[in-house]
Amino acid sequence: MPCVKVTAGVVIDFDGRARSLLDALEQQKLEVNFHCREGYCGACRCKLLSGEISYINEPLAFVRKGEFLPCCSTPLTDIEIEIP
Amino acid sequence: MAYTTFNRQINDQMKEPMFFGNPVNVSRYDQQKYGIFEKLIEKQLSFFWRPEEVDVSKDRIDYQNLPPHEKHIFISNLKYQTLLDSVQGRSPNVAFLPIVSLPELETWIETWAFSETIHSRSYTHIVRNISSEPHKVFDDIMLNEKILERADDVTRYYDDLIDGINLYQRCGEGTHSINGETLSISLYELKRRLYLCVMSVNVLEAIRFYVSFACSFAFAERELMEGNAKIIRLIARDEALHLTGTQHMLNIMAAGDDDADMAKIAKECEEEAYAIFRKAAEQEKDWAEYLFKDGSMIGLNKDILCQYVEYITNSRMQAIGMKAIFSTTQNPIPWINTWLVSDNVQVAPQEAEISSYLVGQIDNEVDGGDFGDFDL
Ligand code: FES
Ligand SMILES: [Fe+2]
Ligand SMILES: [Fe+2]
Numbered sequence: 001m002p003c004v005k006v007t008a009g010v011v012i013d014f015d016g017r018a019r020s021l022l023d024a025l026e027q028q029k030l031e032v033n034f035h036c037r038e039g040y041c042g043a044c045r046c047k048l049l050s051g052e053i054s055y056i057n058e059p060l061a062f063v064r065k066g067e068f069l070p071c072c073s074t075p076l077t078d079i080e081i082e083i084p
Numbered sequence: 085m086a087y088t089t090f091n092r093q094i095n096d097q098m099k100e101p102m103f104f105g106n107p108v109n110v111s112r113y114d115q116q117k118y119g120i121f122e123k124l125i126e127k128q129l130s131f132f133w134r135p136e137e138v139d140v141s142k143d144r145i146d147y148q149n150l151p152p153h154e155k156h157i158f159i160s161n162l163k164y165q166t167l168l169d170s171v172q173g174r175s176p177n178v179a180f181l182p183i184v185s186l187p188e189l190e191t192w193i194e195t196w197a198f199s200e201t202i203h204s205r206s207y208t209h210i211v212r213n214i215s216s217e218p219h220k221v222f223d224d225i226m227l228n229e230k231i232l233e234r235a236d237d238v239t240r241y242y243d244d245l246i247d248g249i250n251l252y253q254r255c256g257e258g259t260h261s262i263n264g265e266t267l268s269i270s271l272y273e274l275k276r277r278l279y280l281c282v283m284s285v286n287v288l289e290a291i292r293f294y295v296s297f298a299c300s301f302a303f304a305e306r307e308l309m310e311g312n313a314k315i316i317r318l319i320a321r322d323e324a325l326h327l328t329g330t331q332h333m334l335n336i337m338a339a340g341d342d343d344a345d346m347a348k349i350a351k352e353c354e355e356e357a358y359a360i361f362r363k364a365a366e367q368e369k370d371w372a373e374y375l376f377k378d379g380s381m382i383g384l385n386k387d388i389l390c391q392y393v394e395y396i397t398n399s400r401m402q403a404i405g406m407k408a409i410f411s412t413t414q415n416p417i418p419w420i421n422t423w424l425v426s427d428n429v430q431v432a433p434q435e436a437e438i439s440s441y442l443v444g445q446i447d448n449e450v451d452g453g454d455f456g457d458f459d460l
Contacts, residue, residue: 035424041324060123062331
């Protein structure tokens, strides 16, 4: 079960109850921006500081190096992220 | 150099740059230099909708009961959106098609612009329903100073580019005397105009609609003008895709592998890019002030809306690697996000409110029993 460390000091276990990282973050009452929740708008982009994620569906949104889209991804390994 | 609708030069399309290479000859999608544009086309097509599918009839009563200052907010936003989509329904085609060199990008541009024409048609659908004199609403757009002020900045970069392309494709690089006027153009200058144009369109797609969107959804939060809100959600879904398209274009340009000049230009134009964002944000804040000049609406006022403009401007800038220019870091109206989620957008024909599927306005509800003695 990969664990998700958020720079605000929160640590979340990604235990499969959440569909995506965005869902998991929201379940912890963390506020992440979003619009489409489907990978095409880019509104949810966060920084991936360490670890690896995988996309549920390959997103269309433009993602810069070091960033990822939590709305359409799950962690592959333990990850550390920053919510802008 | 001169444009031709079917370039006879046999070329390897995979080696063409996005713009200013050979004009496209065969529209083929079996190979793509940038697969993202093909994916955007597919997504946009899957979003297809028709304004008439959305029943806006209840909005008429809602609108009649709005106090005058809220009527002003509603109708002004519609006028402004009409202006923006009038421009967007034609300009990507007119400006970019004569210089594009990749079939998937060419088709993306056409698909993009086509979806903007649907937006324009939807405004007529909305206005016809709430007003018995729709012509008055549309006629005013060309007279409304607050809207015309914006039109100038929305169209300037397109017009500069189109003007340069005309000269270049007719006369080539250099200084030319045309009707007694001396005009110069270089390919590099054209590329600069292209970059600034894409940047300004990016800002249009990213920021300019969102003040109106916020107002539409604020009405709908009060269960008012819900037909309109439904249409706005469909429009917002399309706009998000257009924004993704311009962000990819800007990124490909700035990276320089596609065209080394473009990377250089992106650096040279950095300050101007900041200025374009800043000016658009200021104009949208002025617009918020104009909207609320006679009074705020429940859930929204000028200050909240201005903060939202700043917030969204920052996030759009950071998305393409620029620095935030405002100190706002919080979304002052987080409830807007749920209105922008795509799977909450219902356009399924089965949906009861969709008027075109209600035959003679009789709801065709069917339950299992109706098929009782139905054999195949
Ligand atoms: S919310 Fe749109 S890409 Fe994640
Ligand atoms: Fe549009
Ligand atoms: Fe658009």
